[in-house]
Amino acid sequence: MLFMLTPEIKTNFILKEIGIKRYLLRSKMPNSSEKSCHYYQKGLILALLDKPFDNFIKEDQDLIKAIIQSTKHNKGKEVFETVFFSSSEELQGKINNLSTLKLIISFGDVLRGLEFNSESINAPSINELNENKELKKGLWVEIKHTLNL
Secondary structure, eight states: OOOOOOHHHHHHHHHHHTTOOSSOOOOOOOOTTOEEEEEEEETTEEEEESSOGGGSOHHHHHHHHHHHHTTTOOOSOEEEEEEEESSHHHHHHHHHTSOOOSEEEEESSSSTTOOOSSEEEEEOOHHHHHHOHHHHHHHHHHHHHHHTO
């Protein structure tokens, strides 16, 4: 009885012989039902971002730092991380448990409609702020009003 090798079996055999695995195990990814939130915190001010702080270009990072510095509540350590969550309630709890916060600034449409234990402002995205000086001015006025500066 003769056995014929199919092209797929031949391919797998040849690849195995030269040391190439045809199928690789996938790395463990976060649960697909989990979402992520990126933040940058300096002192008592928390900035919620649409991407990790490290992924912003230096000019955008400097703008975020300048906005936070303008609040005069930026004394303290600098932290930027990503938080994974599966529900808005879970995220609210994680943010509310970070530390004592004076103000949360949500840049862009990151987290509209969430309630926090601290004052919060929904700001334009970093790109919009870079393109339009009037938006920067409006954000400053809102920060000043919220923090009674």
